[in-house]
Amino acid sequence: MSSKSFLCTILWGLIFFFQVLPLQAQQYMPRDFDSVLGRRRIKFKKTAPHEAELKEYKNKWTRTPRGSSYRKAWVELDAKKDIPKDMSRTQRECWFAVATGASDCRLDGVRRINDEIDNPQFAQDTDLLKSSRRWVQEVGLRRTRDLMPKALAKLDTDNQLFEKRSIYVRKHTNFVFSDSLMKLSRSERAKVGIYAALGYGHDSGTSAMIVRRMIAKAKALGFRAKSFDTLPVGKVSTNSEIINQELRAELNSVDSMVLFGASKGGQELTHFYLHHLPRWSERDQSKIHAVVSLSGVLRSSYIADWVATAKGIRMELLRFFSRFKTHEKKNLEGIKSTRIDAWENYNYNQLPAMHDNFVWINFSMIPSDEDGHIPDWAILASFSRHAMRFLGNRGPTDGLVETAGTVLPPGTGIRQWIVRVMGPHVPTYGYFVDGTSVANTGDGSDEAIVASGEKTMEYILKALPLNPVEVSP
Numbered sequence: 001m002s003s004k005s006f007l008c009t010i011l012w013g014l015i016f017f018f019q020v021l022p023l024q025a026q027q028y029m030p031r032d033f034d035s036v037l038g039r040r041r042i043k044f045k046k047t048a049p050h051e052a053e054l055k056e057y058k059n060k061w062t063r064t065p066r067g068s069s070y071r072k073a074w075v076e077l078d079a080k081k082d083i084p085k086d087m088s089r090t091q092r093e094c095w096f097a098v099a100t101g102a103s104d105c106r107l108d109g110v111r112r113i114n115d116e117i118d119n120p121q122f123a124q125d126t127d128l129l130k131s132s133r134r135w136v137q138e139v140g141l142r143r144t145r146d147l148m149p150k151a152l153a154k155l156d157t158d159n160q161l162f163e164k165r166s167i168y169v170r171k172h173t174n175f176v177f178s179d180s181l182m183k184l185s186r187s188e189r190a191k192v193g194i195y196a197a198l199g200y201g202h203d204s205g206t207s208a209m210i211v212r213r214m215i216a217k218a219k220a221l222g223f224r225a226k227s228f229d230t231l232p233v234g235k236v237s238t239n240s241e242i243i244n245q246e247l248r249a250e251l252n253s254v255d256s257m258v259l260f261g262a263s264k265g266g267q268e269l270t271h272f273y274l275h276h277l278p279r280w281s282e283r284d285q286s287k288i289h290a291v292v293s294l295s296g297v298l299r300s301s302y303i304a305d306w307v308a309t310a311k312g313i314r315m316e317l318l319r320f321f322s323r324f325k326t327h328e329k330k331n332l333e334g335i336k337s338t339r340i341d342a343w344e345n346y347n348y349n350q351l352p353a354m355h356d357n358f359v360w361i362n363f364s365m366i367p368s369d370e371d372g373h374i375p376d377w378a379i380l381a382s383f384s385r386h387a388m389r390f391l392g393n394r395g396p397t398d399g400l401v402e403t404a405g406t407v408l409p410p411g412t413g414i415r416q417w418i419v420r421v422m423g424p425h426v427p428t429y430g431y432f433v434d435g436t437s438v439a440n441t442g443d444g445s446d447e448a449i450v451a452s453g454e455k456t457m458e459y460i461l462k463a464l465p466l467n468p469v470e471v472s473p
Helices: 003-020 023-028 034-039 048-063 070-076 089-099 108-118 128-155 161-171 206-220 236-253 264-275 302-309 313-326 332-339 381-391 446-463
Strands: 192-197 224-227 256-262 288-294 359-366 416-422
Touching: 089 128, 108 128, 128 359, 128 416, 161 416, 161 446, 192 206, 192 236, 192 264, 206 224, 206 256, 206 446, 236 256, 236 264, 236 332, 256 264, 264 288, 264 332, 302 332
Parallel strands: 192 224, 192 256, 256 288, 288 359, 359 416
Antiparallel strands: none
């Protein structure tokens, strides 16, 4: 092992011990448990059988000295492991609701939010990013997460049409919709450009490899496909300019374009759409057929906010290690640039004059763990919990971006299709809301996970219609 690799290992070990181990216990319960059992007043329908256990839990927490080792807190105070035994389903649901922010166990707030979502003007008037943050303050993270599938469905322009088509072709692997891109002849496919913005750190990592495999599959099927040559740790504005230049160079080679954006790549496409595409001629704009955002950061990333603003020696160590690992002193500028919501203060009158056949498709991830977070096995789980605790007022997240931050804000007038996926930040790890897996990852090996990108691209092309206006379920 080289000296540099050894130093990287030591640094990562220090970060894991001092930064990751403390996270779970800190996230689940406040330092003063009275804020839950006292001021927030946990109210079970059948309190008596569990009253002694709740008191013992409180005593165990308050006996833990301030400044005691994080290892002790990790062992003793895990909200999922230390939940009182023999709880009914209702009591268990209440426990996790209060532990993630609800003021009590009553369902009044949930009913009120359901009425809010059922309002016919919800899609037109609601900024889901702001609303979901407010809902967490009212009913907790767990219950807000449970409300997200319904809220996202309301924002879909065509009643989950593309989601239904995607699930159908995923279940029926030999089926191809007659109006889809896959029905084009090989010669016609050659005039359809499929381009991908890979996101942050795309020179390494499984996520970028999955998207690259998606592009390779599209190319093998006869489409004109490539990934943008963006900077792995570049700023959003810098990379959107690169995207603009490369797409302009492709205009004479294709009749239509489908743009894929993964994670930060979604934000780079958003910046391109808002600040570069309006300068194209209407004829050239009409060649953009669809934007497909895969867990795209369409608004802003709360993880970037945390990395940029959190204080303390542990965070300085984390930032130093990030710079050292990528050999780029300024690589944090790329992360910090995702804090900026490109839609905020944007003049919608400047939006591109898109044609009727344009559609923006969002694969939006919804956390699937019992407490409203992403599963513990996900790489980003502990960091996500700590960021949520540090930042406070945030909605359900997929580990890098809030679920509500993966969809368009209200008032854009853009046809939006939303595919709801349960799981962490990478869609191929998750499953549709009906329980169907998004991709077959086989034995779970690295190669099987990367290869899942091929099937994902194939079913997207089988489901994506040539004319969104005339499509039928």
